Every structure is written in structure tokens, then in C-alpha cells.
Amino acid sequence: MNKIEVNHLTKIFGSRPKLGLEYLNNGETKDDILEKTGQTVGVNQVSFSVKSGETFVIMGLSGSGKSTLIRLVNRLIEPTDGEVYIDGEDIKTMNHSGLIKTRRQKIAMVFQGFGLLPHRTVINNVAYGLELRGVNKEERERVAKKVIEDVGLSGHQNSYPEELSGGMQQRVGLARALTNDSDILLMDEAFSALDPIIRKEMQDELIQLQNKLGKTVLFITHDLDEALKLGDRIAVMKDGKIVQIGSAEEILENPVDDYVATFVKDVNRSKILEASQVMHTPEVLHNYKDGPRVAVRKMEEVGASSIFVVNKNNHFEGLLTIDNAIKAYNEQMPVESVQIEDVHVVSSETALDDLIGMAIDAKYPIAVVNEGRFLGIISRVSILSGLVLGKKDAEEVAP
Amino acid sequence: MNYFELPLEEWTNTFVYDWLLPQLGGFFDGISAILQSFVDIVTGMLTSIPPEVIAITFILLLWWLSGKGIALFAFIGFLFIGSVDLWVESMETLSIVIVATIVSIIIGIPTGILGSKNNTVDKLIRPILDFMQTLPIFVYLIPAILLFGLGGVPAVIATFVFAMPPAVRLTNLGIRQVSKEVVEASTAFGSTSRQLLFKIQLPLALPSIMTGINQTIMLALSMAVVASMIGAPGLGSTVLTGISQVNVGQGLTGGLAIVVLAIILDRLTQGIGKKL
Numbered sequence: 001m002n003k004i005e006v007n008h009l010t011k012i013f014g015s016r017p018k019l020g021l022e023y024l025n026n027g028e029t030k031d032d033i034l035e036k037t038g039q040t041v042g043v044n045q046v047s048f049s050v051k052s053g054e055t056f057v058i059m060g061l062s063g064s065g066k067s068t069l070i071r072l073v074n075r076l077i078e079p080t081d082g083e084v085y086i087d088g089e090d091i092k093t094m095n096h097s098g099l100i101k102t103r104r105q106k107i108a109m110v111f112q113g114f115g116l117l118p119h120r121t122v123i124n125n126v127a128y129g130l131e132l133r134g135v136n137k138e139e140r141e142r143v144a145k146k147v148i149e150d151v152g153l154s155g156h157q158n159s160y161p162e163e164l165s166g167g168m169q170q171r172v173g174l175a176r177a178l179t180n181d182s183d184i185l186l187m188d189e190a191f192s193a194l195d196p197i198i199r200k201e202m203q204d205e206l207i208q209l210q211n212k213l214g215k216t217v218l219f220i221t222h223d224l225d226e227a228l229k230l231g232d233r234i235a236v237m238k239d240g241k242i243v244q245i246g247s248a249e250e251i252l253e254n255p256v257d258d259y260v261a262t263f264v265k266d267v268n269r270s271k272i273l274e275a276s277q278v279m280h281t282p283e284v285l286h287n288y289k290d291g292p293r294v295a296v297r298k299m300e301e302v303g304a305s306s307i308f309v310v311n312k313n314n315h316f317e318g319l320l321t322i323d324n325a326i327k328a329y330n331e332q333m334p335v336e337s338v339q340i341e342d343v344h345v346v347s348s349e350t351a352l353d354d355l356i357g358m359a360i361d362a363k364y365p366i367a368v369v370n371e372g373r374f375l376g377i378i379s380r381v382s383i384l385s386g387l388v389l390g391k392k393d394a395e396e397v398a399p
Numbered sequence: 400m401n402y403f404e405l406p407l408e409e410w411t412n413t414f415v416y417d418w419l420l421p422q423l424g425g426f427f428d429g430i431s432a433i434l435q436s437f438v439d440i441v442t443g444m445l446t447s448i449p450p451e452v453i454a455i456t457f458i459l460l461l462w463w464l465s466g467k468g469i470a471l472f473a474f475i476g477f478l479f480i481g482s483v484d485l486w487v488e489s490m491e492t493l494s495i496v497i498v499a500t501i502v503s504i505i506i507g508i509p510t511g512i513l514g515s516k517n518n519t520v521d522k523l524i525r526p527i528l529d530f531m532q533t534l535p536i537f538v539y540l541i542p543a544i545l546l547f548g549l550g551g552v553p554a555v556i557a558t559f560v561f562a563m564p565p566a567v568r569l570t571n572l573g574i575r576q577v578s579k580e581v582v583e584a585s586t587a588f589g590s591t592s593r594q595l596l597f598k599i600q601l602p603l604a605l606p607s608i609m610t611g612i613n614q615t616i617m618l619a620l621s622m623a624v625v626a627s628m629i630g631a632p633g634l635g636s637t638v639l640t641g642i643s644q645v646n647v648g649q650g651l652t653g654g655l656a657i658v659v660l661a662i663i664l665d666r667l668t669q670g671i672g673k674k675l
Contacts (some may be wrong), residue, residue: 076587100591103589105589108588111580111583111584113580115580115581116584117581128588128598129589131598132585132588132594132598133589180588
């Protein structure tokens with residue numbers, strides 16, 4: 001079921017929005033309406049839906065209406081026309097108490113400028129949502145403390161927001177949203193005000209949190225790299241309209257018009273491609289049945305100088321080089337005693353960007369492992385071919 | 400420029416004498432009685448407590464709130480007031496200031512809140528406040544006497560009219576200055592407008608509101624002298640007698656006592672504002 005469903009949502013700013021709406025329904029453009037009626041079309045008949053657990057990114061330049069759009073979803077701004085369904089309930093026709101209840105229980109929000117309460121300590125900021133709901137002090141502080149630890153701010157709970165750095169302030173903002181334990185997170189340019197390094201850190205943390213919590217996230221950004229990194233699906237907005245919705249790949253491969261095409265032209269492939277897309281699956285040594293002799297033969301077959309060792313459950317154990325395999329064979333030693341365990345191990349979602357640095361000083365191929373299971377290896381060649389050729393071609397080139 | 404005759408003077412007099420006084424006299428008498436007893440209680444308290452106790456309380460409070468220097472000033476100031484034999488007059492003035500300030504806060508702050516929440520109300524209030532602040536004081540001293548008689552009560556009313564506007568304006572301004580994003584954040588998490596007001600807007604507007612109260616007190620004190628013309632007891636009447644008898648010395652001692660009170664009250668309220 002769709003967590004958020006938006007149908008023909010329109011917001012017209014000005015003194016006579018209904019008039020603007022009439023013109024809009026007659027098919028006039030945003031510029032014409034501004035000229036003829038003086039009304040500004042902020043969001044123009046936007047429709048999309050977000051599935052439960054999905055991260056949906058709305059991307060657009062400033063003035064494209066994305067910040068207005070996200071505020072229409074929790075009705076911080078009153079829509080002019082259209083519907084917004086949260087869990088199947090239309091928020092636009094909801095009465096006041098229903099709206100407050102929905103905001104308290106179903107939707108939490110993170111703001112670009114953090115929106116922290118300057119007169120309250122970190123813990124009282126984080127517990128604010130629960131306080132509004134009327135949760136007693138002891139209980140809300142207990143919950144807040146736990147979330148503060150989760151976002152890595154333990155020890156700062158009694159600080160005031162102004163005493164914290166920007167990155168830490170946004171952690172407070174995130175903690176405040178998480179404390180509410182609502183299914184939907186609205187993130188309005190949540191990381192845009194942060195330094196690039198901190199921003200990347202926060203993005204990674206959001207991805208981790210998402211893996212753990214599975215919230216429905218509506219994320220607004222003007223940064224394409226951020227959109228591609230975080231979004232399960234991305235909507236590109238221009239002049240109040242959504243011009244394309246699709247996965248990162250669909251948008252990169254098939255931009256719907258010139259606007260999207262120019263947007264994605266300069267995209268850095270190293271940030272979108274993941275380890276799983278450039279790795280290949282090699283011959284492996286099963287340590288429960290194969291000895292050094294089999295290892296040497298397998299290496300000879302594929303012309304490699306090393307082989308990865310896995311156990312019965314296909315769990316990663318280590319790496320065996322040809323030298324060590326011969327040594328083990330000659331001296332009648334078990335494979336375990338000579339295998340190298342000190343090799344680079346990454347998860348299948350690691351961005352290519354992060355692999356580059358690792359590959360430079362890696363003596364052996366990088367192992368791709370998810371929850372202990374060995375999935376494949378990445379060599380320097382696969383990284384380079386991935387960078388140059390993209391995902392599909394990389395598979396063909398890799399040995 | 401005399402294109403048509405506007406008999407505003409006659410109208411006003413007819414309105415006041417033929418309608419307002421006969422119809423609402425009882426109402427004003429009621430207000431008068433309440434305010435009078437309020438003034439009497441405060442004056443009674445301030446004059447019955449030994450001056451030393453009051454002086455020491457103020458000095459210690461100032462020491463705690465604003466530091467040693469101003470506490471020393473208050474010590475010297477109170478000694479001065481005592482030695483020129485103006486203690487009782489000072490307390491009478493102080494009680495009018497206190498009552499007028501309390502009434503100003505009770506009416507002014509809610510009005511300011513209302514004005515900050517509603518632009519129409521704001522537009523209505525503004526000209527009234529301008530009117531209250533700029534109309535020559537004597538113009539409403541006259542109706543104050545008519546409606547409330549002579550003495551402390553019309554002085555409180557006149558002082559209130561003159562001194563309340565800053566409380567309204569700065570409450571309004573303080574609430575409007577609360578960052579839009581903070582208000583948005585609170586709303587997004589589901590605050591009712593009441594929760595928004597008491598948990599976010601008022602606490603964040605507090606410095607501004609305290610400045611308003613401070614200004615109200617200062618204006619109330621400056622009004623105290625003028626109010627003595629309609630029979631308010633206190634330092635004002637000391638100064639007034641000094642003026643009418645061309646007694647420069649009396650005028651100066653009374654005037655200095657007012658200055659001492661003003662500085663003490665100013666630092667006191669500023670100190671409270673900082674502590675909050």
C-alpha cells in the first residue's frame with residue numbers, strides 16, 4: 001500500500017488563487033498566469049506516490065517548488081487543489097484535530113536550517129514531539145536518551161543547540177524526528193546546509209538507519225549526487241511540475257527531456273555505481289572439502305595468483321595465494337594456517353567512489369561480502385572499467 | 400480652510416456629560432473602587448514595612464541581579480531619599496507605578512499576543528496605541544478626573560494609558576520575531592496553537608517582552624510627576640509644590656528622588672530579564 005499518495009496537487013500563491021487555478025485548468029502556463037492574474041503557481045498539478053519503506057527523492061533547482069511541495073504533504077502550507085493521502089486518509093480535508101494527530105503520530109520532519117528550539121537543551125528538543133503528545137517526562141526522556149545515543153550525540157544531551165556544530169545540530173534534528181517513531185520522514189534539504197564531508201557522513205548514516213528502520217522517506221534536495229545516492233526513486237521537478245520519475249538508472253539512461261539530460265550530464269559515475277554492479281564471481285576454494293592441491297589446480301585453471309576461501313555456508317574465510325598454497329602442500333599444512341585474513345572486505349552497496357581509494361593500496365582483490373556471505377571480488381580492472389563504461393559493460397569486460 | 404463647521408468640542412461634551420457619566424457612572428465607580436483598594440493595599444504595605452527592610456531587600460536583589468556597583472548606588476540612593484525626608488512620598492509614587500504596571504501587563508501582554516496572531520487585530524491596535532502615546536497627557540487627565548475623581552485612581556488610569564503601549568508593542572514584536580522555521584518545526588510536530596504559544600513563542604519572545612515591561616515602568620515613573628496635578632500623592636506633588644512656590648531646592652530633591660527610583664527600577668527589571 002502507498003504510504004503517501006499525491007494527486008494533482010496544486011498550490012497557487014497570491015490573493016486570488018482560485019482564479020489562478022481556473023487558468024491553470026484551462027491549460028495556461030505558469031508564466032502566462034503570472035502575467036494575466038498576478039498569481040504565482042508554486043506547485044503545478046503534481047502526482048506521485050511513495051511506497052512504505054521507500055526513499056523517494058524530489059530533486060530540483062531552487063524555485064522549482066520542491067520546498068512548497070513537501071510542506072503541502074503535512075499541510076504546513078494549505079494546498080489550493082488536489083489530494084494528499086497519508087495512509088489512505090486525505091490530509092487536505094482533515095479537520096484541525098485530525099491534522100494535529102496525523103502530524104504527531106505519522107509524519108516527522110527534518111529541516112534545512114535544522115529548526116531546533118534555541119531555548120531548549122538537546123534532550124528537550126529531541127523529546128519535543130513526545131511532549132506535545134502528552135507523554136510523561138520520565139518516559140519521553142528515556143526514549144529521547146536512547147535516540148540521542150543512536151545518532152551519536154551521547155554526552156551532549158544537556159547542551160543547547162547553539163553550542164553544537166552544524167552537523168551535530170542536524171543530528172539533533174534527525175533525532176527529534178526519529179523519537180516520534182512515525183512511519184514517514186519528511187526531509188527538506190536536510191543536509192544542504194552542511195559541509196561536504198559532514199554531508200556525506202550524514203547521507204551514509206541515513207542509509208544505514210533506513211536499512212535498520214525502513215521508514216518511508218520523502219527527501220528534498222537540489223543535489224543530484226545526493227538524489228542518486230539516497231533515492232530508491234527520484235522525481236525531477238521544474239517550474240512546479242514533476243518532469244520525470246524513475247530510479248537513478250532510468251533517469252541517467254533515459255532522461256525524458258533536455259532539462260533532465262543537462263542535469264545528469266556531468267554526473268559522477270563513481271557515486272552511483274555500487275560494488276555489486278562491478279564485481280564478478282570468481283572460482284572459490286571450499287575449505288571443508290578442498291585442500292591445497294585443489295587450490296593450486298583451480299588457480300592454474302583461471303590463471304590467477306590467489307583464490308578466496310569460503311566455508312560450507314559460503315561464508316568468507318580468507319584468501320589463499322599461490323605461494324602459500326604450494327607451501328601448505330609441501331609441508332602438509334591445512335589451508336587455514338596459511339590463508340590471509342587481512343584483505344579488504346566491502347559490502348555490496350559500497351559506492352565505487354569509496355572503492356577507488358581502497359584499490360590503490362590493495363595487494364589483493366577486494367572481497368564483496370554481505371552478512372558474512374561471500375558474493376564476489378573486485379579488482380582494479382573492474383573499478384576502472386566500471387568508471388569508464390558504466391555498469392552493463394563492466395560485466396562483459398570483467399574476466 | 401474653514402469649509403464646514405465641525406462641532407467636535409460640543410459633541411464630546413454632550414457625549415461625556417449627557418450620556419457617559421449618567422449611563423456608565425456606576426461602572427466607572429466600580430473600577431475606581433477596585434483600583435483604589437488595590438492602590439491602598441500596595442501603599443499600605445510599602446509604608447508600613449520599615450524603610451530599612453525595603454531598602455535592604457532592594458539592595459540585595461540588585462546585588463544578585465545586576466552586581467555590586469548598582470547595589471552600592473541603591474544603598475546611597477535610599478540613604479539620600481531617607482535623609483531628604485521623602486521616603487513616604489517615594490513609596491506612594493512607587494505604589495502608583497506598581498499598580499499601573501501590573502494593570503498594563505495584565506491588559507497589554509494578552510493584547511500584544513492577540514496582535515501578533517492576527518493581522519487585522521494588529522492593524523486595529525496600532526493607531527490606538529499611537530493615539531495613547533502621542534495625545535497630550537493633559538487631554539486625558541481631564542476625562543480621568545471626570546470619570547474617576549481626584550487622587551490615586553485617575554493617576555493610575557492616566558499612567559496606564561501612557562505606559563501600556565510598549566508592553567503591547569514589544570510583546571507583539573517579540574512573538575513575530577520568533578524564527579519562522581522554529582514555528583514551522585513546532586507545527587510540523589503537531590503542536591496546537593496553545594502549545595506553540597506557551598512552549599515556543601512566549602519563551603522566545605521573553606527578552607523582548609521584558610524590555611517592554613521595563614519601558615512601561617519607566618514611562619509610568621515619568622508620568623508620576625504629571626499625575627500629581629490631579630491629586631496623586633507622592634514625589635510628583637513634592638516637585639509640583641516646589642515649582643508653584645518657586646522653591647528650587649524642593650524641586651531638585653524631589654526630582655533627584657525620582658531619578659534614584661527610576662535607575663533602581665530600570666536595573667532591577669533589566670536584571671530580571673537577563674536572569675530569565
